[in-house]
Amino acid sequence: MVDDEQFSYYDSKIKRVIPKTEWIEKSVEQQYWDQQTQDLRGVQQIFKANIGIAMQHFNQTQGDHTFQNMLGCEWDDDTGTTEGFNSHGFDGEDFLVFDMKNTRWISPSPHGSITTQKWNNNQAGLEHLKSSLIQICVERLKKFVSYRRSTLERAVAPEVSLLQKDPSSPVVCHVTGFFPRGIMVTWQRKGEDLYDDVALGETVPNEDGTFQTTSRLTVKDWQTEDYTCNVQHMSLENDIVKRVIEQEIRRNQDIKCK
Template sequence: MNGLILLVQGICLLHTVSAVTHSMQYIVTAVSGLDEIPEHTEVGMVDGQQFVYYDSVLKKIIPKTDWIEKNVDASYWKRETDRNIATEQTFKSNVAIAMTRFNQTRGVHIYQYMYGCMWDDDSGVTEGHRQYGYDGEDFLVYNMKTFTWIAPKQQSEITQRKWNNEPAQMEYLKSYITQECIEWLKKYVDYGKSTLMRTVPPSVSLFQKTPSSPVTCHATGFYPSDVMVSWQKDGQDHHEDVEYGETLPNNDGTFQKSIHLTVTPDDRKNNKYQCVVQVKGIMEDFIKVLTDPDAANIVPIIGGVVALLLVVVAVVVGVVIWRKRSKKGFVPTSTSDTDSENSGKAAPQI
Protein backbone atom coordinates (compact mmCIF):
# COMPACT_ATOMS: atom_id res chain seq x y z
CA MET A 1 0.00 0.00 0.00
CA ASN A 2 2.89 2.41 0.65
CA GLY A 3 3.97 2.08 -2.96
CA LEU A 4 0.44 2.80 -4.13
CA ILE A 5 0.24 5.92 -2.00
CA LEU A 6 3.54 7.08 -3.47
CA LEU A 7 2.02 6.59 -6.88
CA VAL A 8 -0.84 8.92 -6.11
CA GLN A 9 1.65 11.43 -4.75
CA GLY A 10 3.48 11.24 -8.05
CA ILE A 11 0.34 11.87 -10.04
CA CYS A 12 -0.79 14.67 -7.81
CA LEU A 13 2.57 16.42 -8.09
CA LEU A 14 1.75 16.95 -11.73
CA HIS A 15 -1.17 19.18 -10.72
CA THR A 16 -0.17 22.62 -9.44
CA VAL A 17 -3.00 24.96 -10.30
CA SER A 18 -4.81 27.85 -8.70
CA ALA A 19 -8.36 29.10 -9.00
CA VAL A 20 -7.53 30.83 -12.31
CA THR A 21 -4.85 28.52 -13.66
CA HIS A 22 -5.92 25.36 -15.48
CA SER A 23 -3.89 22.35 -16.54
CA MET A 24 -4.21 19.30 -18.77
CA GLN A 25 -1.88 16.31 -18.52
CA TYR A 26 -1.66 12.90 -20.12
CA ILE A 27 0.35 10.04 -18.64
CA VAL A 28 1.00 7.09 -20.96
CA THR A 29 2.71 4.06 -19.42
CA ALA A 30 3.98 0.78 -20.87
CA VAL A 31 5.15 -1.96 -18.50
CA SER A 32 6.92 -5.20 -19.39
CA GLY A 33 7.62 -8.19 -17.17
CA LEU A 34 4.79 -7.54 -14.71
CA ASP A 35 1.59 -9.56 -15.07
CA GLU A 36 -0.33 -8.01 -12.17
CA ILE A 37 -1.25 -4.80 -14.01
CA PRO A 38 -2.13 -3.92 -17.63
CA GLU A 39 0.82 -3.64 -20.01
CA HIS A 40 -0.38 -0.27 -21.30
CA THR A 41 -2.39 2.57 -19.76
CA GLU A 42 -3.27 6.15 -20.53
CA VAL A 43 -4.67 8.60 -17.96
CA GLY A 44 -5.92 12.05 -18.97
CA MET A 45 -6.37 14.75 -16.33
CA VAL A 46 -7.77 18.28 -16.34
CA ASP A 47 -7.04 20.44 -13.29
CA GLY A 48 -5.84 17.31 -11.52
CA GLN A 49 -9.10 15.44 -12.14
CA GLN A 50 -8.94 12.24 -14.15
CA PHE A 51 -11.41 12.51 -17.02
CA VAL A 52 -10.45 9.65 -19.36
CA TYR A 53 -8.76 6.27 -18.91
CA TYR A 54 -7.51 3.50 -21.22
CA ASP A 55 -5.76 0.22 -20.60
CA SER A 56 -4.73 -2.79 -22.64
CA VAL A 57 -7.19 -5.07 -20.84
CA LEU A 58 -10.23 -2.90 -21.50
CA LYS A 59 -9.05 -2.17 -25.07
CA LYS A 60 -11.08 1.02 -25.04
CA ILE A 61 -10.95 4.48 -23.54
CA ILE A 62 -13.63 5.28 -21.00
CA PRO A 63 -14.96 8.47 -19.35
CA LYS A 64 -14.12 9.14 -15.70
CA THR A 65 -16.25 12.27 -15.25
CA ASP A 66 -19.82 13.15 -16.11
CA TRP A 67 -18.82 16.32 -17.93
CA ILE A 68 -16.74 14.59 -20.62
CA GLU A 69 -19.35 11.88 -21.11
CA LYS A 70 -22.10 14.45 -21.61
CA ASN A 71 -20.23 16.67 -24.05
CA VAL A 72 -18.73 14.29 -26.60
CA ASP A 73 -20.25 11.79 -29.00
CA ALA A 74 -19.50 8.19 -29.91
CA SER A 75 -16.97 9.18 -32.57
CA TYR A 76 -14.76 10.75 -29.88
CA TRP A 77 -14.48 7.45 -28.00
CA LYS A 78 -13.84 5.48 -31.17
CA ARG A 79 -11.06 7.78 -32.33
CA GLU A 80 -9.47 7.90 -28.88
CA THR A 81 -9.68 4.10 -28.59
CA ASP A 82 -8.14 3.59 -32.04
CA ARG A 83 -5.33 5.98 -31.18
CA ASN A 84 -4.60 4.21 -27.92
CA ILE A 85 -4.54 0.79 -29.57
CA ALA A 86 -1.98 2.08 -32.09
CA THR A 87 0.02 3.78 -29.34
CA GLU A 88 0.00 0.57 -27.31
CA GLN A 89 1.79 -1.32 -30.08
CA THR A 90 4.39 1.42 -30.55
CA PHE A 91 5.10 1.65 -26.83
CA LYS A 92 5.50 -2.11 -26.58
CA SER A 93 8.05 -1.94 -29.38
CA ASN A 94 9.82 1.00 -27.71
CA VAL A 95 10.23 -0.94 -24.46
CA ALA A 96 11.95 -3.72 -26.41
CA ILE A 97 14.22 -1.21 -28.21
CA ALA A 98 15.13 0.51 -24.95
CA MET A 99 15.95 -2.82 -23.32
CA THR A 100 18.35 -3.57 -26.16
CA ARG A 101 20.06 -0.19 -25.81
CA PHE A 102 20.52 -0.70 -22.09
CA ASN A 103 21.71 -4.30 -22.60
CA GLN A 104 18.75 -5.73 -20.73
CA THR A 105 17.20 -9.11 -21.51
CA ARG A 106 14.64 -9.57 -18.71
CA GLY A 107 13.04 -7.98 -15.69
CA VAL A 108 10.38 -5.31 -15.12
CA HIS A 109 10.84 -2.26 -17.35
CA ILE A 110 8.74 0.87 -17.75
CA TYR A 111 8.49 3.31 -20.66
CA GLN A 112 6.44 6.43 -20.03
CA TYR A 113 5.33 9.58 -21.81
CA MET A 114 4.00 12.58 -19.87
CA TYR A 115 2.89 15.80 -21.49
CA GLY A 116 0.43 18.63 -21.17
CA CYS A 117 -0.12 22.36 -20.86
CA MET A 118 -1.25 25.06 -18.44
CA TRP A 119 -3.26 28.23 -18.98
CA ASP A 120 -3.88 31.21 -16.72
CA ASP A 121 -7.29 32.55 -17.67
CA ASP A 122 -6.57 35.91 -16.01
CA SER A 123 -3.18 36.77 -17.52
CA GLY A 124 -3.43 34.57 -20.61
CA VAL A 125 0.01 33.07 -19.86
CA THR A 126 0.46 29.51 -21.15
CA GLU A 127 3.07 26.82 -20.56
CA GLY A 128 3.72 23.40 -22.04
CA HIS A 129 5.71 20.33 -21.07
CA ARG A 130 6.47 16.85 -22.42
CA GLN A 131 9.04 14.18 -21.68
CA TYR A 132 9.73 10.47 -21.89
CA GLY A 133 11.04 8.31 -19.10
CA TYR A 134 12.51 4.83 -18.95
CA ASP A 135 12.93 2.77 -15.79
CA GLY A 136 12.41 5.73 -13.52
CA GLU A 137 14.78 8.20 -15.17
CA ASP A 138 14.45 10.86 -17.86
CA PHE A 139 14.93 9.40 -21.33
CA LEU A 140 14.02 12.37 -23.54
CA VAL A 141 13.03 15.87 -22.45
CA TYR A 142 11.38 18.47 -24.68
CA ASN A 143 13.00 21.91 -24.38
CA MET A 144 10.22 24.51 -24.45
CA LYS A 145 12.68 27.30 -25.30
CA THR A 146 14.21 25.70 -28.39
CA PHE A 147 11.34 23.27 -29.14
CA THR A 148 13.81 20.43 -29.56
CA TRP A 149 14.49 17.15 -27.79
CA ILE A 150 17.29 16.81 -25.22
CA ALA A 151 18.91 13.43 -24.49
CA PRO A 152 19.83 13.02 -20.79
CA LYS A 153 21.18 9.52 -21.50
CA GLN A 154 23.70 8.22 -24.00
CA GLN A 155 21.18 5.51 -24.91
CA SER A 156 18.65 8.14 -25.98
CA GLU A 157 20.99 10.19 -28.18
CA ILE A 158 20.13 8.17 -31.29
CA THR A 159 16.44 8.99 -30.77
CA GLN A 160 17.25 12.65 -30.11
CA ARG A 161 19.07 12.96 -33.43
CA LYS A 162 16.37 11.06 -35.27
CA TRP A 163 13.45 13.08 -33.93
CA ASN A 164 15.16 16.48 -34.11
CA ASN A 165 15.87 15.86 -37.80
CA GLU A 166 12.22 15.46 -38.75
CA PRO A 167 11.24 19.12 -39.47
CA ALA A 168 7.56 18.50 -40.18
CA GLN A 169 7.04 16.54 -36.97
CA MET A 170 9.05 19.01 -34.90
CA GLU A 171 7.01 21.91 -36.23
CA TYR A 172 3.81 20.09 -35.40
CA LEU A 173 4.99 19.25 -31.88
CA LYS A 174 5.63 22.95 -31.33
CA SER A 175 2.23 23.88 -32.72
CA TYR A 176 0.43 21.31 -30.61
CA ILE A 177 2.07 22.14 -27.30
CA THR A 178 1.73 25.92 -27.75
CA GLN A 179 -1.66 26.12 -29.47
CA GLU A 180 -3.79 22.99 -29.87
CA CYS A 181 -3.19 21.72 -26.34
CA ILE A 182 -4.33 25.08 -24.98
CA GLU A 183 -7.40 25.05 -27.20
CA TRP A 184 -8.39 21.62 -25.94
CA LEU A 185 -7.71 22.61 -22.36
CA LYS A 186 -10.04 25.60 -22.71
CA LYS A 187 -12.69 23.38 -24.27
CA TYR A 188 -12.48 20.82 -21.47
CA VAL A 189 -12.57 23.53 -18.79
CA ASP A 190 -15.75 24.85 -20.39
CA TYR A 191 -17.25 21.34 -20.44
CA GLY A 192 -16.49 20.79 -16.77
CA LYS A 193 -16.71 24.32 -15.39
CA SER A 194 -19.43 23.45 -12.86
CA THR A 195 -17.02 20.95 -11.33
CA LEU A 196 -13.61 22.43 -12.09
CA MET A 197 -14.45 25.99 -11.04
CA ARG A 198 -16.10 25.11 -7.72
CA THR A 199 -14.70 25.71 -4.22
CA VAL A 200 -15.22 23.25 -1.36
CA PRO A 201 -14.05 23.96 2.22
CA PRO A 202 -11.90 21.41 4.07
CA SER A 203 -12.59 19.27 7.09
CA VAL A 204 -9.65 19.63 9.50
CA SER A 205 -8.67 17.14 12.23
CA LEU A 206 -5.73 16.55 14.57
CA PHE A 207 -4.43 13.04 15.18
CA GLN A 208 -1.64 11.13 16.87
CA LYS A 209 -0.73 7.49 16.37
CA THR A 210 0.79 7.22 19.87
CA PRO A 211 1.47 9.73 22.67
CA SER A 212 5.08 10.01 21.48
CA SER A 213 4.27 10.33 17.78
CA PRO A 214 4.17 13.61 15.83
CA VAL A 215 0.84 15.39 15.84
CA THR A 216 -0.76 15.28 12.40
CA CYS A 217 -3.02 18.00 11.09
CA HIS A 218 -5.14 16.44 8.36
CA ALA A 219 -7.21 18.57 5.96
CA THR A 220 -9.49 16.71 3.58
CA GLY A 221 -12.43 17.19 1.24
CA PHE A 222 -11.27 20.55 -0.15
CA TYR A 223 -11.27 21.86 -3.73
CA PRO A 224 -9.33 23.20 -5.60
CA SER A 225 -6.06 21.50 -4.71
CA ASP A 226 -4.15 24.74 -4.14
CA VAL A 227 -3.94 24.73 -0.34
CA MET A 228 -1.61 25.98 2.36
CA VAL A 229 -1.47 23.96 5.58
CA SER A 230 0.80 25.31 8.34
CA TRP A 231 1.48 25.17 12.05
CA GLN A 232 1.54 28.26 14.24
CA LYS A 233 3.08 28.63 17.70
CA ASP A 234 1.68 31.44 19.85
CA GLY A 235 0.27 33.13 16.76
CA GLN A 236 3.49 32.99 14.71
CA ASP A 237 4.31 30.68 11.81
CA HIS A 238 6.23 27.69 13.12
CA HIS A 239 8.55 25.59 10.90
CA GLU A 240 10.81 23.83 13.39
CA ASP A 241 10.25 20.05 13.64
CA VAL A 242 7.52 20.26 11.00
CA GLU A 243 7.18 17.75 8.16
CA TYR A 244 5.06 18.70 5.16
CA GLY A 245 3.03 16.11 3.27
CA GLU A 246 1.96 16.15 -0.36
CA THR A 247 -1.49 17.12 -1.61
CA LEU A 248 -3.30 13.89 -2.49
CA PRO A 249 -6.55 13.26 -4.39
CA ASN A 250 -9.60 11.69 -2.77
CA ASN A 251 -11.87 9.33 -4.66
CA ASP A 252 -14.64 11.95 -4.90
CA GLY A 253 -12.55 14.51 -6.81
CA THR A 254 -11.56 16.54 -3.75
CA PHE A 255 -8.11 16.61 -2.13
CA GLN A 256 -6.39 15.97 1.17
CA LYS A 257 -3.15 17.09 2.79
CA SER A 258 -1.35 16.46 6.09
CA ILE A 259 1.34 18.27 8.04
CA HIS A 260 3.16 16.74 10.98
CA LEU A 261 4.47 18.50 14.12
CA THR A 262 6.91 16.97 16.59
CA VAL A 263 6.37 18.68 19.96
CA THR A 264 7.13 17.74 23.57
CA PRO A 265 4.33 17.49 26.12
CA ASP A 266 5.82 20.44 28.06
CA ASP A 267 5.98 22.67 25.00
CA ARG A 268 2.45 21.69 24.19
CA LYS A 269 1.23 22.70 27.67
CA ASN A 270 3.15 25.97 27.79
CA ASN A 271 2.47 27.24 24.25
CA LYS A 272 -0.51 27.57 21.95
CA TYR A 273 -0.10 25.48 18.80
CA GLN A 274 -2.66 25.60 16.03
CA CYS A 275 -2.98 24.25 12.51
CA VAL A 276 -4.10 26.76 9.87
CA VAL A 277 -5.56 25.67 6.53
CA GLN A 278 -6.03 28.12 3.64
CA VAL A 279 -7.70 26.99 0.40
CA LYS A 280 -7.33 29.06 -2.78
CA GLY A 281 -10.58 30.83 -3.58
CA ILE A 282 -11.96 30.57 -0.04
CA MET A 283 -11.44 33.68 2.07
CA GLU A 284 -11.95 31.96 5.43
CA ASP A 285 -9.03 30.32 7.27
CA PHE A 286 -9.74 26.96 8.88
CA ILE A 287 -8.03 26.62 12.26
CA LYS A 288 -7.64 23.68 14.61
CA VAL A 289 -6.10 24.34 18.04
CA LEU A 290 -3.87 21.71 19.61
CA THR A 291 -5.13 21.14 23.16
CA ASP A 292 -3.46 19.74 26.24
CA PRO A 293 -1.82 16.31 25.62
CA ASP A 294 -4.25 14.58 27.97
CA ALA A 295 -7.17 15.77 25.84
CA ALA A 296 -5.79 14.73 22.48
CA ASN A 297 -7.26 12.00 20.34
CA ILE A 298 -4.83 9.07 20.13
CA VAL A 299 -6.00 7.33 16.97
CA PRO A 300 -4.31 5.85 13.93
CA ILE A 301 -4.43 7.79 10.65
CA ILE A 302 -6.03 5.93 7.78
CA GLY A 303 -5.50 7.15 4.23
CA GLY A 304 -8.57 7.93 2.13
CA VAL A 305 -7.26 7.17 -1.33
CA VAL A 306 -7.98 3.46 -1.79
CA ALA A 307 -10.71 3.87 -4.40
CA LEU A 308 -8.56 6.17 -6.52
CA LEU A 309 -5.63 3.77 -6.24
CA LEU A 310 -7.74 1.00 -7.71
CA VAL A 311 -8.67 3.23 -10.62
CA VAL A 312 -5.12 4.28 -11.50
CA VAL A 313 -3.13 1.28 -10.26
CA ALA A 314 -1.62 0.70 -13.69
CA VAL A 315 0.05 4.09 -13.60
CA VAL A 316 1.49 3.67 -10.12
CA VAL A 317 4.63 1.81 -11.02
CA GLY A 318 5.78 4.26 -13.65
CA VAL A 319 5.01 7.41 -11.70
CA VAL A 320 6.42 6.14 -8.44
CA ILE A 321 9.70 5.02 -9.92
CA TRP A 322 10.10 8.19 -11.98
CA ARG A 323 9.32 10.46 -9.05
CA LYS A 324 11.64 8.57 -6.70
CA ARG A 325 14.64 8.42 -9.01
CA SER A 326 14.43 11.48 -11.21
CA LYS A 327 15.64 14.75 -9.72
CA LYS A 328 13.76 16.71 -12.35
CA GLY A 329 10.60 14.64 -12.45
CA PHE A 330 7.77 15.96 -14.61
CA VAL A 331 8.07 19.74 -14.58
CA PRO A 332 5.85 22.37 -15.87
CA THR A 333 2.27 18.25 -18.85
CA SER A 334 -20.12 18.51 -32.21
CA THR A 335 -16.65 16.71 -31.28
CA SER A 336 -15.68 16.01 -34.89
CA ASP A 337 -12.54 18.13 -34.41
CA THR A 338 -10.95 15.53 -32.12
CA ASP A 339 -8.79 14.39 -35.03
CA SER A 340 -6.48 17.37 -34.49
CA GLU A 341 -6.09 16.54 -30.83
CA ASN A 342 -5.22 12.93 -31.62
CA SER A 343 -2.44 13.97 -33.97
CA GLY A 344 -0.84 15.88 -31.13
CA LYS A 345 -0.48 12.63 -29.20
CA ALA A 346 1.65 10.85 -31.78
CA ALA A 347 3.73 7.98 -30.40
CA PRO A 348 6.82 7.66 -32.66
CA GLN A 349 9.20 4.76 -32.48
CA ILE A 350 12.43 5.51 -30.69
Protein backbone atom coordinates in the same frame (compact mmCIF):
# COMPACT_ATOMS: atom_id res chain seq x y z
CA MET B 1 -2.81 16.63 -16.29
CA VAL B 2 -3.79 20.30 -16.35
CA ASP B 3 -1.63 22.61 -14.23
CA ASP B 4 -0.24 19.59 -12.31
CA GLU B 5 -3.75 18.25 -11.57
CA GLN B 6 -4.42 14.76 -12.89
CA PHE B 7 -7.82 14.64 -14.56
CA SER B 8 -7.74 11.26 -16.36
CA TYR B 9 -5.94 7.94 -16.04
CA TYR B 10 -5.21 4.78 -18.04
CA ASP B 11 -3.16 1.67 -17.42
CA SER B 12 -2.61 -1.70 -19.08
CA LYS B 13 -4.60 -3.56 -16.42
CA ILE B 14 -7.90 -1.69 -16.59
CA LYS B 15 -7.41 -0.91 -20.32
CA ARG B 16 -9.69 2.09 -20.26
CA VAL B 17 -9.49 5.81 -19.55
CA ILE B 18 -11.23 6.95 -16.39
CA PRO B 19 -11.94 10.48 -15.08
CA LYS B 20 -10.08 11.62 -11.97
CA THR B 21 -11.77 14.98 -11.35
CA GLU B 22 -15.35 16.13 -11.07
CA TRP B 23 -14.94 18.91 -13.62
CA ILE B 24 -13.87 16.64 -16.50
CA GLU B 25 -16.46 13.98 -15.67
CA LYS B 26 -19.26 16.55 -15.85
CA SER B 27 -17.98 18.34 -18.94
CA VAL B 28 -17.46 15.64 -21.59
CA GLU B 29 -19.66 12.95 -23.11
CA GLN B 30 -19.05 9.20 -23.01
CA GLN B 31 -17.77 9.41 -26.60
CA TYR B 32 -14.70 11.29 -25.32
CA TRP B 33 -13.79 8.46 -22.94
CA ASP B 34 -14.41 5.82 -25.61
CA GLN B 35 -12.13 7.62 -28.08
CA GLN B 36 -9.42 8.20 -25.49
CA THR B 37 -9.56 4.54 -24.50
CA GLN B 38 -9.20 3.44 -28.12
CA ASP B 39 -6.27 5.81 -28.68
CA LEU B 40 -4.40 4.74 -25.55
CA ARG B 41 -4.84 1.05 -26.24
CA GLY B 42 -2.96 1.76 -29.46
CA VAL B 43 -0.34 3.77 -27.58
CA GLN B 44 0.10 0.86 -25.19
CA GLN B 45 1.17 -1.36 -28.09
CA ILE B 46 3.51 1.35 -29.38
CA PHE B 47 5.14 1.58 -25.95
CA LYS B 48 5.60 -2.18 -25.89
CA ALA B 49 7.40 -2.03 -29.23
CA ASN B 50 9.43 1.07 -28.32
CA ILE B 51 10.84 -0.38 -25.13
CA GLY B 52 12.12 -3.34 -27.12
CA ILE B 53 13.74 -1.03 -29.68
CA ALA B 54 15.30 1.10 -26.95
CA MET B 55 16.72 -2.01 -25.27
CA GLN B 56 18.40 -2.93 -28.55
CA HIS B 57 19.91 0.55 -28.91
CA PHE B 58 21.25 0.38 -25.35
CA ASN B 59 22.51 -3.19 -25.87
CA GLN B 60 20.12 -4.53 -23.21
CA THR B 61 18.83 -8.07 -23.56
CA GLN B 62 17.06 -8.62 -20.23
CA GLY B 63 16.07 -7.04 -16.94
CA ASP B 64 13.41 -4.51 -15.95
CA HIS B 65 13.39 -1.31 -18.00
CA THR B 66 11.22 1.79 -18.31
CA PHE B 67 10.27 3.71 -21.44
CA GLN B 68 8.59 7.08 -20.91
CA ASN B 69 7.01 9.72 -23.13
CA MET B 70 6.13 13.20 -21.89
CA LEU B 71 4.34 15.52 -24.27
CA GLY B 72 2.10 18.50 -23.89
CA CYS B 73 1.71 22.22 -24.36
CA GLU B 74 1.67 25.45 -22.40
CA TRP B 75 -0.54 28.50 -22.85
CA ASP B 76 -0.19 31.88 -21.16
CA ASP B 77 -3.68 33.34 -21.13
CA ASP B 78 -2.27 36.80 -20.32
CA THR B 79 0.14 37.09 -23.23
CA GLY B 80 -1.33 34.44 -25.55
CA THR B 81 2.04 32.77 -26.02
CA THR B 82 2.11 29.01 -26.50
CA GLU B 83 4.76 26.32 -26.36
CA GLY B 84 4.88 22.59 -27.00
CA PHE B 85 7.15 19.80 -25.83
CA ASN B 86 7.69 16.11 -26.55
CA SER B 87 10.44 13.91 -25.12
CA HIS B 88 11.15 10.22 -24.64
CA GLY B 89 13.13 8.67 -21.83
CA PHE B 90 14.68 5.27 -21.19
CA ASP B 91 15.41 4.08 -17.66
CA GLY B 92 14.94 7.60 -16.29
CA GLU B 93 17.25 9.43 -18.73
CA ASP B 94 16.39 11.58 -21.75
CA PHE B 95 16.58 9.56 -24.92
CA LEU B 96 14.86 11.69 -27.59
CA VAL B 97 13.77 15.34 -27.42
CA PHE B 98 11.74 17.27 -29.99
CA ASP B 99 13.29 20.64 -30.88
CA MET B 100 10.24 22.83 -31.54
CA LYS B 101 12.22 25.82 -32.80
CA ASN B 102 14.04 23.86 -35.50
CA THR B 103 11.32 21.22 -36.03
CA ARG B 104 13.60 18.24 -35.54
CA TRP B 105 14.44 15.48 -33.09
CA ILE B 106 17.68 15.56 -31.11
CA SER B 107 19.15 12.98 -28.76
CA PRO B 108 21.12 13.74 -25.60
CA SER B 109 22.31 10.11 -25.79
CA PRO B 110 24.43 8.61 -28.60
CA HIS B 111 22.10 5.59 -28.44
CA GLY B 112 19.32 7.69 -29.96
CA SER B 113 21.16 8.69 -33.14
CA ILE B 114 19.61 5.95 -35.30
CA THR B 115 16.08 6.94 -34.28
CA THR B 116 16.64 10.69 -34.69
CA GLN B 117 18.06 10.17 -38.17
CA LYS B 118 15.06 8.09 -39.17
CA TRP B 119 12.45 10.44 -37.70
CA ASN B 120 14.12 13.60 -39.04
CA ASN B 121 13.88 12.20 -42.58
CA ASN B 122 10.09 12.32 -42.29
CA GLN B 123 9.43 16.03 -42.83
CA ALA B 124 5.65 15.59 -43.03
CA GLY B 125 5.69 13.76 -39.70
CA LEU B 126 7.74 16.53 -38.10
CA GLU B 127 5.36 19.25 -39.29
CA HIS B 128 2.33 17.25 -38.15
CA LEU B 129 3.83 16.79 -34.68
CA LYS B 130 4.61 20.47 -34.36
CA SER B 131 1.11 21.55 -35.41
CA SER B 132 -0.41 18.98 -33.04
CA LEU B 133 1.51 20.44 -30.12
CA ILE B 134 0.94 24.13 -30.78
CA GLN B 135 -2.56 23.95 -32.26
CA ILE B 136 -4.55 20.83 -31.35
CA CYS B 137 -2.99 20.52 -27.90
CA VAL B 138 -3.47 24.22 -27.11
CA GLU B 139 -7.10 24.09 -28.26
CA ARG B 140 -7.70 21.19 -25.90
CA LEU B 141 -5.88 22.96 -23.09
CA LYS B 142 -8.06 26.06 -23.47
CA LYS B 143 -11.16 23.87 -23.47
CA PHE B 144 -10.07 21.99 -20.34
CA VAL B 145 -9.27 25.26 -18.55
CA SER B 146 -12.77 26.55 -19.35
CA TYR B 147 -14.28 23.30 -18.05
CA ARG B 148 -12.29 23.57 -14.85
CA ARG B 149 -12.96 27.26 -14.27
CA SER B 150 -16.39 26.74 -12.75
CA THR B 151 -14.90 24.15 -10.41
CA LEU B 152 -11.98 26.39 -9.51
CA GLU B 153 -14.37 29.12 -8.41
CA ARG B 154 -15.89 26.87 -5.74
CA ALA B 155 -14.75 26.84 -2.15
CA VAL B 156 -15.02 23.65 -0.08
CA ALA B 157 -14.47 23.80 3.67
CA PRO B 158 -11.92 21.46 5.28
CA GLU B 159 -12.54 18.74 7.82
CA VAL B 160 -10.10 18.82 10.72
CA SER B 161 -9.14 15.92 12.99
CA LEU B 162 -6.53 15.37 15.67
CA LEU B 163 -4.76 12.01 15.35
CA GLN B 164 -2.24 10.20 17.51
CA LYS B 165 -0.76 6.70 17.36
CA ASP B 166 -0.54 6.44 21.14
CA PRO B 167 -0.53 8.88 24.10
CA SER B 168 3.26 9.38 23.87
CA SER B 169 3.35 10.05 20.10
CA PRO B 170 3.22 13.46 18.35
CA VAL B 171 -0.26 14.91 17.81
CA VAL B 172 -1.14 15.25 14.13
CA CYS B 173 -3.61 17.85 12.90
CA HIS B 174 -5.12 16.26 9.77
CA VAL B 175 -6.91 18.67 7.41
CA THR B 176 -8.71 17.24 4.39
CA GLY B 177 -11.41 17.81 1.78
CA PHE B 178 -10.67 21.50 1.16
CA PHE B 179 -10.61 23.47 -2.09
CA PRO B 180 -8.84 25.52 -3.38
CA ARG B 181 -5.35 24.38 -2.39
CA GLY B 182 -4.18 27.34 -0.32
CA ILE B 183 -4.57 26.83 3.42
CA MET B 184 -2.94 27.93 6.67
CA VAL B 185 -2.46 25.43 9.51
CA THR B 186 -0.85 26.76 12.69
CA TRP B 187 -0.43 25.70 16.32
CA GLN B 188 -0.92 27.87 19.38
CA ARG B 189 0.00 27.45 23.05
CA LYS B 190 -2.12 29.54 25.40
CA GLY B 191 -3.19 31.68 22.44
CA GLU B 192 0.36 32.40 21.25
CA ASP B 193 1.67 31.15 17.90
CA LEU B 194 3.97 28.15 18.24
CA TYR B 195 6.88 27.56 15.84
CA ASP B 196 9.14 25.13 17.69
CA ASP B 197 8.18 21.45 17.85
CA VAL B 198 5.99 21.87 14.76
CA ALA B 199 6.38 20.11 11.39
CA LEU B 200 4.08 21.04 8.50
CA GLY B 201 3.40 18.31 5.93
CA GLU B 202 2.97 18.61 2.19
CA THR B 203 -0.40 19.54 0.67
CA VAL B 204 -1.49 16.69 -1.61
CA PRO B 205 -4.56 16.04 -3.79
CA ASN B 206 -7.42 13.73 -2.89
CA GLU B 207 -9.16 11.48 -5.41
CA ASP B 208 -12.13 13.89 -5.68
CA GLY B 209 -10.01 16.92 -6.59
CA THR B 210 -9.91 18.40 -3.09
CA PHE B 211 -6.73 18.55 -1.01
CA GLN B 212 -5.35 17.39 2.30
CA THR B 213 -2.42 18.28 4.53
CA THR B 214 -1.07 17.58 8.01
CA SER B 215 0.84 19.39 10.71
CA ARG B 216 2.62 17.57 13.55
CA LEU B 217 3.09 18.82 17.10
CA THR B 218 5.79 17.13 19.19
CA VAL B 219 5.38 18.08 22.87
CA LYS B 220 5.05 16.08 26.09
CA ASP B 221 2.90 18.51 28.09
CA TRP B 222 -0.16 18.61 25.82
CA GLN B 223 -2.34 17.12 28.58
CA THR B 224 -1.50 19.91 31.04
CA GLU B 225 -1.06 22.91 28.75
CA ASP B 226 -3.52 24.64 26.39
CA TYR B 227 -2.59 23.74 22.78
CA THR B 228 -4.77 24.32 19.71
CA CYS B 229 -4.56 23.56 15.99
CA ASN B 230 -5.87 26.52 13.98
CA VAL B 231 -6.98 26.27 10.35
CA GLN B 232 -7.59 29.23 8.02
CA HIS B 233 -9.15 28.77 4.56
CA MET B 234 -11.04 31.00 2.16
CA SER B 235 -14.14 28.78 2.52
CA LEU B 236 -14.42 29.56 6.24
CA GLU B 237 -16.11 32.57 7.79
CA ASN B 238 -14.30 31.77 11.04
CA ASP B 239 -11.12 29.78 11.66
CA ILE B 240 -11.46 26.17 12.75
CA VAL B 241 -9.86 25.73 16.17
CA LYS B 242 -9.24 22.25 17.57
CA ARG B 243 -8.14 22.04 21.21
CA VAL B 244 -5.63 19.31 21.96
CA ILE B 245 -7.65 17.47 24.58
CA GLU B 246 -8.30 13.80 25.12
CA GLN B 247 -11.87 13.96 23.81
CA GLU B 248 -10.77 15.41 20.45
CA ILE B 249 -7.93 12.95 19.71
CA ARG B 250 -8.43 9.79 17.66
CA ARG B 251 -5.96 6.96 18.07
CA ASN B 252 -5.33 3.71 16.21
CA GLN B 253 -7.51 1.70 18.56
CA ASP B 254 -10.39 4.15 18.03
CA ILE B 255 -10.56 3.47 14.28
CA LYS B 256 -12.68 0.42 13.57
CA CYS B 257 -12.36 -1.55 10.32
CA LYS B 258 -15.62 -2.01 8.42
